Amino acid sequence: xxxxxxxxxxxxxxxxxxxxxxxxxxxxxxxxxxxxxxxxxxxxxxxxxxxxxxxxxxxxxxxxxxxxxxxxxxxxxxxxxxxxxxxxxxxxxxxxxxxxxxxxxxxxxxxxxxxxxxxxxxxxxxxxxxxxxxxxxxxxxxxxxxxxxxxxxxxxxxxxxxxxxxxxxxxxxxxxxxxxxxxxxxxxxxxxxxxxxxxxxxxxxxxxxxxxxxxxxxxxxxxxxxxxxxxxxxxxxxxxxxxxxxxxxxxxxxxxxxxxxxx
Numbered sequence: 001x002x003x004x005x006x007x008x009x010x011x012x013x014x015x016x017x018x019x020x021x022x023x024x025x026x027x028x029x030x031x032x033x034x035x036x037x038x039x040x041x042x043x044x045x046x047x048x049x050x051x052x053x054x055x056x057x058x059x060x061x062x063x064x065x066x067x068x069x070x071x072x073x074x075x076x077x078x079x080x081x082x083x084x085x086x087x088x089x090x091x092x093x094x095x096x097x098x099x100x101x102x103x104x105x106x107x108x109x110x111x112x113x114x115x116x117x118x119x120x121x122x123x124x125x126x127x128x129x130x131x132x133x134x135x136x137x138x139x140x141x142x143x144x145x146x147x148x149x150x151x152x153x154x155x156x157x158x159x160x161x162x163x164x165x166x167x168x169x170x171x172x173x174x175x176x177x178x179x180x181x182x183x184x185x186x187x188x189x190x191x192x193x194x195x196x197x198x199x200x201x202x203x204x205x206x207x208x209x210x211x212x213x214x215x216x217x218x219x220x221x222x223x224x225x226x227x228x229x230x231x232x233x234x235x236x237x238x239x240x241x242x243x244x245x246x247x248x249x250x251x252x253x254x255x256x257x258x259x260x261x262x263x
Contacts, residue, residue: 005124009090016086017132021139023082024074028140031069032147066150071229074140075159077199080223083129083167088191090128091174092184094121095256099182118179118256122249125171133164151229158228165241166223170195172248179256194219219244 006013062068095118137160141153170191177187198218202225205211215221222241226234 002120002124002127005094005121006128008093009124009128012086012089012093013128013132016082017135020079020082020086020132020136023078024136024140025143027073027078028070028143028149029147031066031073031149034064034069067155067229070149070151070156070159071227075163075229076224080163080166080220083132083163084170084191084195086132087125087129087167087171088174088188090125091171091191092178092187094118094125094175094178095252096174096178096182096184096187099178100184114257115253118175118253119249122172122175122252125175126168129164129167129171133160133167136160155229155232158233161233162223162226162228162238162241165238165245166219169219169241169245169248172245172252176248176252176255179252180259182259 063072137157140160141156143149144151144153144156173191173194174187177190178184181187197214198220201211201214201218202220205214215225219241222234222237226237228234
């Protein structure tokens with residue numbers, strides 16, 4: 001069942017792998033020319049960015065450094081968004097999309113336990129995201145070495161691990177909502193709302209006392225708070241992300257097992 005699901009994901013897998021790899025190659029390569037005048041780069045970036053935008057992009061104070069540029073341009077927003085959208089698409093293909101198209105009803109008539117069916121399709125999503133993360137991380141490391149970026153490989157690996165876990169979390173949310181409702185739209189709405197609200201809470205809203213406590217409910221807090229590009233692997237933050245995904249996956253199994261498919 002995992003191999004079959006991976007076959008269904010192959011076009012998305014290839015497309016997103018190529019797209020993210022091209023993005024990383026282009027934007028990281030640009031730094032080779034920008035670092036020749038770090039003072040001007042930093043001043044221009046801050047001057048052209050209003051305060052709210054700087055908060056959204058993580059502050060941007062040290063964008064002229066290799067670590068700061070990598071954090072701001074790659075890991076702060078753009079690459080996580082690409083991975084989250086990819087995870088949402090793959091997550092919907094686990095249950096909700098085939099149920100809406102009517103193909104899932106044929107699958108569950110096979111002598112396969114429903115819990116096993118969902119877990120194997122979920123596992124295929126995780127494997128696909130892992131392969132995308134591994135390949136794009138390798139591309140980033142290769143580009144970083146080719147331009148002598150100056151960021152240690154273990155820091156890049158730590159940050160990319162966070163992107164993968166963030167994608168798995170939101171992919172699991174998609175699967176869970178799809179398993180409970182059998183529809184793509186609610187899953188997309190929940191993921192979109194949680195992602196946007198969660199990101200705003202830990203960026204623009206981090207200094208607003210009335211809502212600052214909400215950061216504990218945001219996956220972005222556990223993704224970025226440990227600053228892996230600067231400090232290495234934030235083990236416990238990543239454990240929280242992974243643990244939350246496991247809890248959601250078990251919830252998806254229970255919801256799917258108790259619901260009449262197609263109703």
